[in-house]
Amino acid sequence: MTDNLTLIRESFALAQAHGDKLTGHFYATLFLHNPQARELFPPAMDLQRDRLFRALAGAVRMLDRPEELIPFLQQLGRDHRKYGVQDAHYDAVGAALLATLARYVGDAWTPAHEAAWSEAYGQIATAMRGAAEADAGSTPPSWLAEVVGHELRTPDLAVLTLRPDAPFPYQAGQYTTVETARWPRVWRPYSIANAPRRDGLLSLHVRAVPAGWVSNTLVHHTRVGDVVRLGPGRGTMTLPARPARRVVCVAGGSGLAPVKALVEEMIARNRPLTLHLFVGVRRESDFYDLQSLRQLATVFPRLLLVPVVSDEVGFAGVQGRLPEVVPGQGHWNEHEVFVAGPDDMVVSMIERFQRDGVPAERLHYDLSTTPQELDITSGLLEAGARRG
Numbered sequence: 001m002t003d004n005l006t007l008i009r010e011s012f013a014l015a016q017a018h019g020d021k022l023t024g025h026f027y028a029t030l031f032l033h034n035p036q037a038r039e040l041f042p043p044a045m046d047l048q049r050d051r052l053f054r055a056l057a058g059a060v061r062m063l064d065r066p067e068e069l070i071p072f073l074q075q076l077g078r079d080h081r082k083y084g085v086q087d088a089h090y091d092a093v094g095a096a097l098l099a100t101l102a103r104y105v106g107d108a109w110t111p112a113h114e115a116a117w118s119e120a121y122g123q124i125a126t127a128m129r130g131a132a133e134a135d136a137g138s139t140p141p142s143w144l145a146e147v148v149g150h151e152l153r154t155p156d157l158a159v160l161t162l163r164p165d166a167p168f169p170y171q172a173g174q175y176t177t178v179e180t181a182r183w184p185r186v187w188r189p190y191s192i193a194n195a196p197r198r199d200g201l202l203s204l205h206v207r208a209v210p211a212g213w214v215s216n217t218l219v220h221h222t223r224v225g226d227v228v229r230l231g232p233g234r235g236t237m238t239l240p241a242r243p244a245r246r247v248v249c250v251a252g253g254s255g256l257a258p259v260k261a262l263v264e265e266m267i268a269r270n271r272p273l274t275l276h277l278f279v280g281v282r283r284e285s286d287f288y289d290l291q292s293l294r295q296l297a298t299v300f301p302r303l304l305l306v307p308v309v310s311d312e313v314g315f316a317g318v319q320g321r322l323p324e325v326v327p328g329q330g331h332w333n334e335h336e337v338f339v340a341g342p343d344d345m346v347v348s349m350i351e352r353f354q355r356d357g358v359p360a361e362r363l364h365y366d367l368s369t370t371p372q373e374l375d376i377t378s379g380l381l382e383a384g385a386r387r388g
């Protein structure tokens, strides 16, 4: 007899071959039978379609590794509280999923497939619901936050200061998700750019990306006094319990946000022996936070700030792309390493640090998918938007 795992994987591969038709049919079935579920999703569904099946594909890949699958599902469940997901929605999604699979697997679909999927989906939903319920006792599903500061530092980058309406627990290096009144149910992740403060204020560095609904709203159509909604703090690029005494941080563009929070935290707590901070931008005019970083270096002179420009000949300081520049500026294999910025930069930088002998447990980084994808993150099964 074929085991459940094989039945699920084989049938999922058959169904997935139908691509967009599969996801289109799934949502059509879900909304036809549960019109109220439409309210949970953003107005434009294009990118949402991929998300659900990417998360499902992730779960199917991990089915034989419960030690990874369960935490993944629990996180997914907690993350869905902010969408207002109810128990009944899980049942509705399960029914639409099975109906869709049956249709696209076609003649190969058997009662054994039905039973295997039904059991697997039941386990997925139980893990998600259980984690969401456990979380409900201690944290709100989301926070309202008033914009108390909005500075346009370059034509397309704003630094926002937010005051959440209730204590917002997070660690330096983590991100939150933001929903604006202009685009209900469209959530976008942003790193929090400061270490936790006594007054509870949060700072975000937001670059308006082409066709970015939330980022353009936050940069160009948001004023002091406006209110946004925040999801809980998430992400694994946080300070380890015992960081090395020497630290190097590499920040590309607005990837400075989480790195700045970590730098503040280390200055307040660990006081490393040396703290190198490479800040890379394309043109000198793209530096949007040097003044504040220089102030930090005045308070903590062991912070060694290195501004780097990649695309402008004539810059008086260090020139080049970060992965080309940083290795030549020191020996980093004894250091704790933090990297954030464009994914290509992060990947090249991390590969280089690995080649140079930095142990894996000392490498901390933050990867995202493309900003366009990230701008629509709402949904019943949101894939992990950011990996650390």
Ligand SMILES: NC(=O)C1=CN([C@@H]2O[C@H](COP(=O)(O)OP(=O)(O)OC[C@H]3O[C@@H](n4cnc5c(N)ncnc54)[C@H](O)[C@@H]3O)[C@@H](O)[C@H]2O)C=CC1
Pocket (backbone or CB within 6 Å): 190, 191, 192, 205, 206, 207, 251, 252, 253, 254, 255, 256, 257, 258, 280, 281, 282, 309, 310, 311, 320, 321, 322, 323, 340, 341, 342, 343, 344, 345, 348, 366, 368, 371
């Ligand atoms: N805003 C936030 O809170 C956070 C943003 N990020 C990500 O950081 C990125 C920042 O983008 P921008 O500000 O437009 O930076 P950018 O594209 O202007 O790049 C900044 C620097 O990174 C390096 N770089 C860029 N592309 C590279 C490549 N292909 N290979 C090697 N090095 C490269 C170069 O040194 C460049 O000067 C975004 O993708 C964003 O998603 C990451 C973490 C937090």
